[in-house]
Amino acid sequence: MSRKIFVSAKDVAxxxxxxxxxxxxxxxxxxxxxxxxxxxxxxxxxxxxYHVNHLARxxxxxxxxxxxxxxxxxxxxxxxxxIRALTGQLQSASKIAMLINTDRSDDSVDQALRQAISxxxxxxxxxxxxxxxxxxxxxxxxxxxxxxxxxDEDRDGALMINLNDRDAARRSFIALLRAGCxxxxxxxxxxxxxxxxxxxxxxxxxxxxxxxxxxxxxxxSTTYQSGAVLAQRLFTREKRPDAIFCVNxxxxxxxxxxxxxxxxxxxxxxxxxxxxxxxxxxxxxxxNLTTFAQPVDRIAxxxxxxxxxxxxxxxxxxxxxxxxxxxxxxxxx
Amino acid sequence: MSRKIFVSAKDVAxxxxxxxxxxxxxxxxxxxxxxxxxxxxxxxxxxxxYHVNHLARxxxxxxxxxxxxxxxxxxxxxxxxxIRALTGQLQSASKIAMLINTDRSDDSVDQALRQAISxxxxxxxxxxxxxxxxxxxxxxxxxxxxxxxxxDEDRDGALMINLNDRDAARRSFIALLRAGCxxxxxxxxxxxxxxxxxxxxxxxxxxxxxxxxxxxxxxxSTTYQSGAVLAQRLFTREKRPDAIFCVNxxxxxxxxxxxxxxxxxxxxxxxxxxxxxxxxxxxxxxxNLTTFAQPVDRIAxxxxxxxxxxxxxxxxxxxxxxxxxxxxxxxxx
DNA sequence: GGGCTTGTTGCACTCGCTTGCAAAAATAGG
DNA sequence: CCTATTTTTGCAAGCGAGTGCAACAAGCCC
Numbered sequence: 029m030s031r032k033i034f035v036s037a038k039d040v041a042x043x044x045x046x047x048x049x050x051x052x053x054x055x056x057x058x059x060x061x062x063x064x065x066x067x068x069x070x071x072x073x074x075x076x077x078y079h080v081n082h083l084a085r086x087x088x089x090x091x092x093x094x095x096x097x098x099x100x101x102x103x104x105x106x107x108x109x110x111i112r113a114l115t116g117q118l119q120s121a122s123k124i125a126m127l128i129n130t131d132r133s134d135d136s137v138d139q140a141l142r143q144a145i146s147x148x149x150x151x152x153x154x155x156x157x158x159x160x161x162x163x164x165x166x167x168x169x170x171x172x173x174x175x176x177x178x179x180d181e182d183r184d185g186a187l188m189i190n191l192n193d194r195d196a197a198r199r200s201f202i203a204l205l206r207a208g209c210x211x212x213x214x215x216x217x218x219x220x221x222x223x224x225x226x227x228x229x230x231x232x233x234x235x236x237x238x239x240x241x242x243x244x245x246x247x248x249s250t251t252y253q254s255g256a257v258l259a260q261r262l263f264t265r266e267k268r269p270d271a272i273f274c275v276n277x278x279x280x281x282x283x284x285x286x287x288x289x290x291x292x293x294x295x296x297x298x299x300x301x302x303x304x305x306x307x308x309x310x311x312x313x314x315x316n317l318t319t320f321a322q323p324v325d326r327i328a329x330x331x332x333x334x335x336x337x338x339x340x341x342x343x344x345x346x347x348x349x350x351x352x353x354x355x356x357x358x359x360x361x
Numbered sequence: 362m363s364r365k366i367f368v369s370a371k372d373v374a375x376x377x378x379x380x381x382x383x384x385x386x387x388x389x390x391x392x393x394x395x396x397x398x399x400x401x402x403x404x405x406x407x408x409x410x411y412h413v414n415h416l417a418r419x420x421x422x423x424x425x426x427x428x429x430x431x432x433x434x435x436x437x438x439x440x441x442x443x444i445r446a447l448t449g450q451l452q453s454a455s456k457i458a459m460l461i462n463t464d465r466s467d468d469s470v471d472q473a474l475r476q477a478i479s480x481x482x483x484x485x486x487x488x489x490x491x492x493x494x495x496x497x498x499x500x501x502x503x504x505x506x507x508x509x510x511x512x513d514e515d516r517d518g519a520l521m522i523n524l525n526d527r528d529a530a531r532r533s534f535i536a537l538l539r540a541g542c543x544x545x546x547x548x549x550x551x552x553x554x555x556x557x558x559x560x561x562x563x564x565x566x567x568x569x570x571x572x573x574x575x576x577x578x579x580x581x582s583t584t585y586q587s588g589a590v591l592a593q594r595l596f597t598r599e600k601r602p603d604a605i606f607c608v609n610x611x612x613x614x615x616x617x618x619x620x621x622x623x624x625x626x627x628x629x630x631x632x633x634x635x636x637x638x639x640x641x642x643x644x645x646x647x648x649n650l651t652t653f654a655q656p657v658d659r660i661a662x663x664x665x666x667x668x669x670x671x672x673x674x675x676x677x678x679x680x681x682x683x684x685x686x687x688x689x690x691x692x693x694x
Numbered sequence: 695g696g697g698c699t700t701g702t703t704g705c706a707c708t709c710g711c712t713t714g715c716a717a718a719a720a721t722a723g724g
Numbered sequence: 725c726c727t728a729t730t731t732t733t734g735c736a737a738g739c740g741a742g743t744g745c746a747a748c749a750a751g752c753c754c
Binding site for chain 2: 033034077079080081082083084086087090092094097101102103104105107108109111112115116119120124125126127128129131132142143145146147148166169170171252256281282285286288289308309312313314315
């Protein structure tokens with residue numbers, strides 16, 4: 029197998045009997061080409077199976093059309109659906125996503141951003157981890173756009189997309205209160221990212237406002253397994269909570285399963301649970317979880333449209349609302 | 362913000378007081394550079410924040426280092442974990458993944474492969490959908506490697522990675538038989554992809570060998586929701602099955618939930634269920650599903666190592682075994 | 695010191711494409 | 725029909741890197 033025999037613009041030009049530039053212009057929207065030559069070029073290109081070399085084009089234009097998605101734990105339901113939305117919308121905007129997995133080492137986000145620079149990505153979208161300030165500066169300086177999703181770090185020049193976590197947490201509290209709950213708990217992981225902490229703080233603040241104490245328990249990472257451990261801790265206390273706001277759905281699923289199977293608690297009659305993210309599993313009938321939906325498509329749309337803007341614009345922060353999805357894990361509603 | 366001011370090899374050369382080639386050689390493993398110049402170059406590069414332009418390098422070398430992942434429904438648990446494994450291992454092999462989402466239109470796989478060609482991807486890994494023969498021919502002809510995962514189409518020049526679905530299905534039947542089940546059913550989607558059909562056929566064949574009839578029911582796509590519909594159909598028959606092999610876990614979860622919540626069936630005492638994929642949810646205590654594990658890391662490793670080989674080699678097909686993971690949805694074990 | 699090998703270095707060309715510029719062709723106006 | 729204007733076209737100069745080749749320096753042996 030002879031490696032890489034590509035057909036170039038020159039080949040097409042020869043076959044069509046025109047100059048190389050004519051070919052180039054045919055594939056450049058808005059360039060001046062006569063109908064006749066355009067026809068002959070496209071015909072020749074078709075016959076030869078020609079495709080513009082995006083590497084070369086990117087080199088010339090200084091715009092690769094590549095957007096890097098920097099993600100860890102990308103098989104997590106929420107992350108995966110966000111990636112799906114992003115890749116889809118990027119493609120619709122005729123950009124292409126490069127996926128960088130930062131599961132391994134600790135400075136892998138930095139490594140990833142270097143990769144992004146090396147491929148002259150037009151932008152990077154960061155879904156996890158916070159890179160070093162110097163690296164992001166480098167990115168911005170080299171003309172790369174930066175989008176930070178749910179990472180609250182203040183960084184001008186970058187677009188920050190966040191949810192109104194505090195408000196959602198408050199609404200969650202009120203919903204639980206209306207359901208007649210009295211012993212509130214917040215189940216968190218030890219990840220302590222800004223958005224997770226905002227949920228905790230919002231929930232506790234709401235508790236204080238109503239003169240009610242909130243038990244906070246934190247454990248491990250934001251997973252199903254942690255949910256089970258947190259259940260263990262919460263349900264062996266002398267004052268067993270009857271309302272739990274879980275920092276995300278995955279954790280809520282683990283907690284609910286443990287509540288039911290280990291502690292024989294009925295949901296929602298003995299225990300009300302609210303989650304966050306609205307992952308697919310939240311709608312499964314075993315969970316039927318009341319939760320806040322991440323507006324995944326909105327997030328993706330905001331990111332992509334910002335990337336499409338010519339000038340970044342002043343306002344570089346979007347705060348979106350999480351919609352409460354009522355299901356059966358909370359009484360009433 | 363002035364767009365794209367990149368530092369090039371020339372800049373580094375000037376600062377280090379050497380020629381451009383010296384810089385190039387410093388970053389090319391195995392090239393002849395003296396210790397002294399190498400030091401000065403790396404120093405200058407560091408100071409300027411230089412990164413080799415992968416676009417230009419790719420253009421010269423005719424090797425971009427890019428591998429396209431062509432996927433639909435990438436937020437499905439199994440797909441997502443496969444993508445995670447692939448991106449991770451590709452990065453370890455110092456390649457980078459481009460993610461192409463083929464959810465939208467019908468000829469989107471073709472579109473995707475064209476993109477792959479345009480970016481001079483070294484290879485494409487196809488996780489979903491079968492592209493047009495002419496397109497894959499084009500890919501192969503242009504030196505691109507092709508990996509097909511769980512798509513049985515015969516295509517030489519490409520690596521095909523498949524599981525031994527038939528055998529897994531047979532083992533599943535035997536396990537259910539040993540559990541004392543008598544009324545066997547196979548719950549399938551209407552997707553009819555080769556690997557799904559192989560599971561069905563394997564299961565039915567095993568049934569025939571044991572002189573037992575297998576009820577086959579097919580519906581919709583391979584999702585949780587379809588599982589619920591299939592449960593509806595299967596459990597309203599006069600001869601209610603007591604053993605169901607589901608074509609994948611997602612569908613199994615839907616089926617189990619419907620079995621329990623709508624038909625009040627106890628698992629595994631009244632109904633045994635086996636799934637396929639071993640997605641995370643299968644291990645959740647609400648499901649505790651006996652299933653076959655996709656060897657995700659093995660699959661990724663096979664794909665990546667094949668891509669690293671200089672010559673594709675004759676044998677271009679790998680058949681991996683799916684390991685049976687015993688959990689509580691089947692009696693005994 | 696002369697002849698030789700070994701190791702480094704710079705020049706110049708190449709990869710495939712875009713684009714400013716000026717020449718050529720087509721169109722319009724008188 | 726000739727000139728003025730507009731459109732189309734080709735030339736050539738890049739973009740940022742890699743690499744064969746020849747020149748050159750250094751080191752070795754006799």
